[in-house]
Amino acid sequence: MASLKSALALVTFAGTLTHGSAATTSDIGATTTPIKHVIVVIGENRSFDHLFATYRPPGGETIFNILSEGVVAEDGAPGPNFARAAQQRAQVAKHYDPAPKDKEPYSHLPPVLTGNAPERPSDTEGPPFVSIAAAAARDSGLLPADLPLLLKGETGLPRRAVDTRLPNVNRLPNGPYPLTPGIPYDAYTASPVHRFFQMWQQMDCHVRHARKDNPSGCLNDLFPWVEVSVGAGSNGKPRPASFNDSSTGEGSTSMGFYNMSRGDVPYLKELAAAYTLSDNFHQSVLGGTGANHIMLGTGDAIWYSVGGRPAKPPARQIENPDPQPGTNNYYRQDGYQGGSYVACASLREPGVAALRAYLASLPWKPNPNCEPGHYYLVNNYKPGYLGDGGVNRRDTFVVPPSRLRTIGDALLDKTIPFRYYGEGWNAYLENPKDGDAAYCDICNFLQYTSSIMTNAALRRAHIGDLDAFYRDVSDGTLPAVSFVKPSGLNDGHPATSRVDVFEAFARRLVDAVQAQPELWPGTVIFITFDEAGGYWDSGYVQPIDFFGDGPRVPLIAVSPYSKGGRVVHSYTDHVSILKFIERNWRLPPLTNRSRDNLPNPKADAGNPYVPANSPAIGDLTDMFEFPD
Numbered sequence: 001m002a003s004l005k006s007a008l009a010l011v012t013f014a015g016t017l018t019h020g021s022a023a024t025t026s027d028i029g030a031t032t033t034p035i036k037h038v039i040v041v042i043g044e045n046r047s048f049d050h051l052f053a054t055y056r057p058p059g060g061e062t063i064f065n066i067l068s069e070g071v072v073a074e075d076g077a078p079g080p081n082f083a084r085a086a087q088q089r090a091q092v093a094k095h096y097d098p099a100p101k102d103k104e105p106y107s108h109l110p111p112v113l114t115g116n117a118p119e120r121p122s123d124t125e126g127p128p129f130v131s132i133a134a135a136a137a138r139d140s141g142l143l144p145a146d147l148p149l150l151l152k153g154e155t156g157l158p159r160r161a162v163d164t165r166l167p168n169v170n171r172l173p174n175g176p177y178p179l180t181p182g183i184p185y186d187a188y189t190a191s192p193v194h195r196f197f198q199m200w201q202q203m204d205c206h207v208r209h210a211r212k213d214n215p216s217g218c219l220n221d222l223f224p225w226v227e228v229s230v231g232a233g234s235n236g237k238p239r240p241a242s243f244n245d246s247s248t249g250e251g252s253t254s255m256g257f258y259n260m261s262r263g264d265v266p267y268l269k270e271l272a273a274a275y276t277l278s279d280n281f282h283q284s285v286l287g288g289t290g291a292n293h294i295m296l297g298t299g300d301a302i303w304y305s306v307g308g309r310p311a312k313p314p315a316r317q318i319e320n321p322d323p324q325p326g327t328n329n330y331y332r333q334d335g336y337q338g339g340s341y342v343a344c345a346s347l348r349e350p351g352v353a354a355l356r357a358y359l360a361s362l363p364w365k366p367n368p369n370c371e372p373g374h375y376y377l378v379n380n381y382k383p384g385y386l387g388d389g390g391v392n393r394r395d396t397f398v399v400p401p402s403r404l405r406t407i408g409d410a411l412l413d414k415t416i417p418f419r420y421y422g423e424g425w426n427a428y429l430e431n432p433k434d435g436d437a438a439y440c441d442i443c444n445f446l447q448y449t450s451s452i453m454t455n456a457a458l459r460r461a462h463i464g465d466l467d468a469f470y471r472d473v474s475d476g477t478l479p480a481v482s483f484v485k486p487s488g489l490n491d492g493h494p495a496t497s498r499v500d501v502f503e504a505f506a507r508r509l510v511d512a513v514q515a516q517p518e519l520w521p522g523t524v525i526f527i528t529f530d531e532a533g534g535y536w537d538s539g540y541v542q543p544i545d546f547f548g549d550g551p552r553v554p555l556i557a558v559s560p561y562s563k564g565g566r567v568v569h570s571y572t573d574h575v576s577i578l579k580f581i582e583r584n585w586r587l588p589p590l591t592n593r594s595r596d597n598l599p600n601p602k603a604d605a606g607n608p609y610v611p612a613n614s615p616a617i618g619d620l621t622d623m624f625e626f627p628d
Contacts, residue, residue, distance in 0.1 A: 040577055053176065092329040153184075216542060227534070235338035272567075273565045295547070299591075300369075340380065420444055439487060469484055561625060562623050
């Protein structure tokens with residue numbers, strides 16, 4: 001904790017920012033690179049292969065995707081190595097098993113379902129909305145010319161029904177399939193399951209599967225089976241009667257991909273071809289949005305506490321992934337209104353022993369990073385504070401206020417200006433009980449912790465809406481470090497948003513920054529996603545601790561120092577963004593247990609994707625070419 005004198009200085013410093021004083025070069029602080037501004041833009045729930053499956057980089061650059069590996073052809077059809085991506089169905093009857101032996105390949109994938117994708121336009125439930133006026137009233141992230149994107153994309157089908165937009169939906173080959181042209185690029189789709197124990201199972205990791213090019217032994221071959229056997233969780237309720245492969249509303253949604261070589265994902269392709277792309281950047285936590293945003297801001301997992309001390313949460317909030325009696329893999333307690341905490345230091349807790357045994361079997365013996373008596377959040381619960389700094393007592397499933405140290409605390413210690421810009425923040429402040437609010441409270445890592453949320457001056461200085469970001473860009477007052485989070489309308493999350501909408505959001509932001517001649521020359525915009533969202537990916541996964549890593553997600557570094565369409569292969573995850581910030585401003589790791597303590601990876605001989613010194617994550621500096 002900072003001393004009282006330091007704390008008062010920080011409040012004074014924050015107040016100067018609140019009143020709009022320019023963030024001068026001296027405010028921003030001395031940097032180890034020419035980068036003076038880091039902007040992190042975080043979309044939602046898309047894996048690397050889901051978006052970049054058929055991307056061909058320019059200039060002879062190499063890439064690892066399912067086109068380069070021959071899994072699919074350029075038109076999206078099965079390629080000569082299609083069998084490498086074959087998916088299996090399994091049997092798990094008694095205890096949670098992250099790598100079941102009892103499995104067999106699908107002959108055809110389960111039919112794709114519509115999930116909760118919108119059936120028709122609506123003003124009350126949109127998107128899509130029925131009018132520009134309705135869209136404009138809810139959205140602030142898109143330019144007026146892009147608002148028509150929010151008026152289309154409905155499925156025209158009932159929710160949780162077979163998605164007959166895909167012409168071969170009932171006889172899908174056993175592997176990844178192109179979503180387009182059957183499901184148009186500008187249409188909504190179902191959202192795959194993306195929860196903690198489910199994602200461990202989907203990856204199917206065991207040392208008996210290990211090979212030289214895949215030492216973690218993760219096969220990534222149980223994605224649809226997990227979708228249809230348990231889906232997004234039980235919330236502690238019994239499995240429904242007449243349960244079948246359609247009951248979860250997903251089917252094999254996880255195996256769909258967009259075909260970039262045929263015109264899908266055009267703006268992200270444009271950025272990748274002009275700047276630098278990573279094809280080995282990973283979600284840091286297996287599971288959902290909340291846990292990954294917390295790790296992005298803290299390099300760590302958050303835990304249940306009372307008065308700042310570790311405590312045991314209510315029983316129904318504790319995960320139990322053991323199958324319900326008489327079911328195949330239908331968890332006893334799991335869900336967003338059910339279990340989301342795990343005491344991973346205890347081998348007696350359901351699901352823990354199997355995962356800990358796997359980690360212990362790996363050659364690099366990763367530290368699970370689980371402290372006794374701590375129940376760690378592995379999925380999505382509301383943060384402990386409301387926007388006005390009050391303790392959140394209106395929701396049942398809440399992470400109590402935490403003292404976990406964030407990158408914000410580290411920047412404050414060195415008086416380096418920063419801000420979290422969450423689209424919809426102002427409306428949320430006015431009415432935090434608004435169930436339709438597009439602001440993502442579980443995404444704001446600052447909102448879980450007391451150091452900033454209990455101080456009104458610090459809240460005003462370091463949390464703002466999207467309009468504040470564009471004002472700071474145009475006024476020349478953008479802080480050194482900015483986190484920008486789109487609303488639920490614009491973040492690209494399947495079922496509630498789309499990738500083309502997120503692209504429009506990102507294009508507006510990039511254009512605005514590049515239009516400022518004093519800002520752009522010293523800026524990097526990292527465009528990434530919080531997690532793969534349950535979509536299948538073919539890349540190598542390095543287990544770092546009990547919580548992850550998980551599948552690859554896209555990361556593009558947009559900067560004058562990252563031009564040329566390069567593709568970098570060094571192993572990184574969300575915490576690598578923290579490592580870049582810390583290296584650039586000479587900051588120490590956040591704590592003695594946070595992941596930013598890990599070394600940079602040393603490439604294995606002949607395989608740049610697998611660190612020879614696991615566990616290791618890079619600091620992203622190889623995405624840039626700085627002058628000597």
